Amino acid sequence: MTVPPPIAMLAELTHRCPLSCPYCSNPLELTRKEVELSTADWTRVFREAAALGVLQVHLSGGEPVSRRDIVDLVRAAAAAGLYTNLVTSGVGLTQARIAALDAAGLDHVQLSLQGTDAEMADRIGGYAGGFARKMAVAALLRDAGLPMTLNFVMHRMNMQQLPRAIEMAVELGARRIEVATVQFHGWAMPNRGALMPSRDQAREASRTVAEARDRLSGVLVIDYVPADYHATYPKACMGGWGSTGLNVTPDGTVLPCHAAQEIRHLTFDNVRDRGLAEIWYDGAAFNAYRGTEWMQEPCRSCARKAVDFGGCRCQAMALLGDPAATDPVCVKSPEHARLAEMAESFADARADLVYRHA
Ligand code: SF4
Numbered sequence: 001m002t003v004p005p006p007i008a009m010l011a012e013l014t015h016r017c018p019l020s021c022p023y024c025s026n027p028l029e030l031t032r033k034e035v036e037l038s039t040a041d042w043t044r045v046f047r048e049a050a051a052l053g054v055l056q057v058h059l060s061g062g063e064p065v066s067r068r069d070i071v072d073l074v075r076a077a078a079a080a081g082l083y084t085n086l087v088t089s090g091v092g093l094t095q096a097r098i099a100a101l102d103a104a105g106l107d108h109v110q111l112s113l114q115g116t117d118a119e120m121a122d123r124i125g126g127y128a129g130g131f132a133r134k135m136a137v138a139a140l141l142r143d144a145g146l147p148m149t150l151n152f153v154m155h156r157m158n159m160q161q162l163p164r165a166i167e168m169a170v171e172l173g174a175r176r177i178e179v180a181t182v183q184f185h186g187w188a189m190p191n192r193g194a195l196m197p198s199r200d201q202a203r204e205a206s207r208t209v210a211e212a213r214d215r216l217s218g219v220l221v222i223d224y225v226p227a228d229y230h231a232t233y234p235k236a237c238m239g240g241w242g243s244t245g246l247n248v249t250p251d252g253t254v255l256p257c258h259a260a261q262e263i264r265h266l267t268f269d270n271v272r273d274r275g276l277a278e279i280w281y282d283g284a285a286f287n288a289y290r291g292t293e294w295m296q297e298p299c300r301s302c303a304r305k306a307v308d309f310g311g312c313r314c315q316a317m318a319l320l321g322d323p324a325a326t327d328p329v330c331v332k333s334p335e336h337a338r339l340a341e342m343a344e345s346f347a348d349a350r351a352d353l354v355y356r357h358a
Pocket residue numbers: 017018019020021023024025026061062063089112356
């Protein structure tokens with residue numbers, strides 16, 4: 001099997017973050033600042049990524065601007081020839097810092113939105129004053145002329161705010177909005193009883209997105225991740241395992257997707273020990289679920305196997321304890337009916353939020 005080079009790299013610069021969103025995709029065991037990669041390490045990783053064929057780097061976290069060297073890191077990634085995208089809550093950005101990032105070669109900013117008003121956003125982010133700060137930062141980004149995407153993570157508590165989130169994206173001058181229904185990995189797992197949307201909410205969100213895409217064609221691009229526990233077929237997670245992208249965690253561990261460490265029996269390489277190209281092509285974790293050879297039935301003989309690649313390996317692991325199983329989101333999975341029941345039961349639950357802690 002010929003393995004193409006990756007297109008994108010998610011650089012999780014740090015797990016530190018001033019917010020504490022209960023759906024944060026960071027692992028329950030967060031990486032400490034003391035073991036984060038240094039500026040020099042990241043500079044080498046950006047060069048290796050560009051040489052490997054990566055075109056764009058998403059500078060993420062945690063909150064990437066919690067790194068004091070964020071401007072140097074942007075400069076290093078841009079100098080390596082990568083398209084640089086900063087994925088941020090906005091808290092921690094100032095006019096001076098935005099100007100410095102712009103001058104260092106930052107190409108694009110993705111600004112997260114926890115809600116469309118201070119009451120919701122600050123409750124979900126667990127950070128008083130965060131919404132006001134974020135709106136001020138959105139204006140500064142627009143004034144600086146930096147292209148911006150708004151990221152709106154939806155769940156049962158804020159899904160009714162979707163129409164307003166789309167309006168806000170237009171008002172704030174964003175070119176794109178990513179509307180993602182919460183994915184149940186990391187901190188979202190213990191929050192399923194608080195965050196799981198109902199089937200009716202999920203349907204309404206899909207209808208709202210379809211209507212807005214029509215109405216705002218040419219004005220705003222809307223990327224949409226529907227509620228997968230209520231879906232019929234799974235998403236093509238990462239466009240297929242080890243096929244389009246890789247993640248580097250704060251301590252240099254290289255993952256095929258951000259939740260891959262949930263698959264405990266896999267061994268993950270680290271950029272401190274091996275070159276990125278060697279890890280991509282020869283790493284055991286990357287080769288574990290590449291292509292379709294590893295599949296079991298019903299995926300193995302399914303016409304959609306090159307469309308969705310059997311869904312999400314981490315979800316199969318989390319829900320069934322078998323990462324090679326068909327993602328139970330799929331209607332053909334023998335476990336699909338049980339997942340649908342589980343989704344209904346979480347949607348009816350009234351659990352308290354469990355906040356991500358530092
Ligand atoms: S999801 Fe929330 S807590 Fe997690 S990194 Fe993003 S802003 Fe921080």
